[in-house]
Amino acid sequence: MLRATDFPHFSVRRRRSAQQHGAGTVVVGTDLVWIPEVANSVSRFGQRYLNKLFSVAELRDCEGIPERRYASLAARFAAKEAVMKILGLHADQAIPWRAIEVIRPRGTSPSIRLHEPAIALAKQAGIHHCALSMSHDHDYATATVIATRSLKKPTLRCSKTSPSSPFH
Amino acid sequence: MSKEKIRQVLKEQGKFSTDIDSLSDDADLYEAGMTSHASVNVMLALEDAFDLEFPDRMLKRSVFESINAIHAAIEELSA
Numbered sequence: 001m002l003r004a005t006d007f008p009h010f011s012v013r014r015r016r017s018a019q020q021h022g023a024g025t026v027v028v029g030t031d032l033v034w035i036p037e038v039a040n041s042v043s044r045f046g047q048r049y050l051n052k053l054f055s056v057a058e059l060r061d062c063e064g065i066p067e068r069r070y071a072s073l074a075a076r077f078a079a080k081e082a083v084m085k086i087l088g089l090h091a092d093q094a095i096p097w098r099a100i101e102v103i104r105p106r107g108t109s110p111s112i113r114l115h116e117p118a119i120a121l122a123k124q125a126g127i128h129h130c131a132l133s134m135s136h137d138h139d140y141a142t143a144t145v146i147a148t149r150s151l152k153k154p155t156l157r158c159s160k161t162s163p164s165s166p167f168h
Numbered sequence: 169m170s171k172e173k174i175r176q177v178l179k180e181q182g183k184f185s186t187d188i189d190s191l192s193d194d195a196d197l198y199e200a201g202m203t204s205h206a207s208v209n210v211m212l213a214l215e216d217a218f219d220l221e222f223p224d225r226m227l228k229r230s231v232f233e234s235i236n237a238i239h240a241a242i243e244e245l246s247a
Contacts, residue, residue, distance in 0.1 A: 037183075037205055045212045053208065081204050094228040097208075 024126070024150040029085035031078040032142045038074040053077060053097045061104050074141035075134035076102045082145040083112055086130070087121045095121065102132065110134060112145065126150040170218070174238050177217055178202075181209040193235040207232045214238065220245045 041049045062072040080100040099118040104110040112132050114122055130147035179188050183206040191200055215221055231241045
């Protein structure tokens, strides 16, 4: 059986991560969405549904290819739910879906940007870096988020001038 | 009356695998099969049915977890 110590580069990286963020764990969140349900919601509730869940930038990112619009929206909703799972919310903690945003700057992979109150909840949970992957096939869209969680004082990067914070 | 109206919204939007009429007012709706996405539809349909808007502070699981919880939230917003 191979061990982490069999890979010197991996060991170095793991030590650096521990120095930067303290000993921690990796947490995973995932969610699956039935795409026709998103299409039905858009048909039933229109812009009110879209504005409740998605930022202007997210809606713009989903406009590219009409046939893929609902799949893209469904994948983003799955990403928001996956982040909520990582944050480990209590039933009484409120968080609007727009506080978790999927961003996709031109030419880059999609990633997560948090806004308040999600930033505060991530700090509270000790969540640091996170990586996002989204996919869809036929009627289903899915998203998986992997993040590191510190066991000591959290140090999530936050901008002092902006209410939002890159989550990576 | 309003609990019946809530049940009607749940029937139409909750995507339950079980009959909503078999659930008690304090039954956990998520345990009964309501998905997070279905809860969005339930919330928007409740806004239509009761002519109100759920503020961000109410976008939490506990507000939508049972008929009683939804009823209490609507009572608060209608007061």
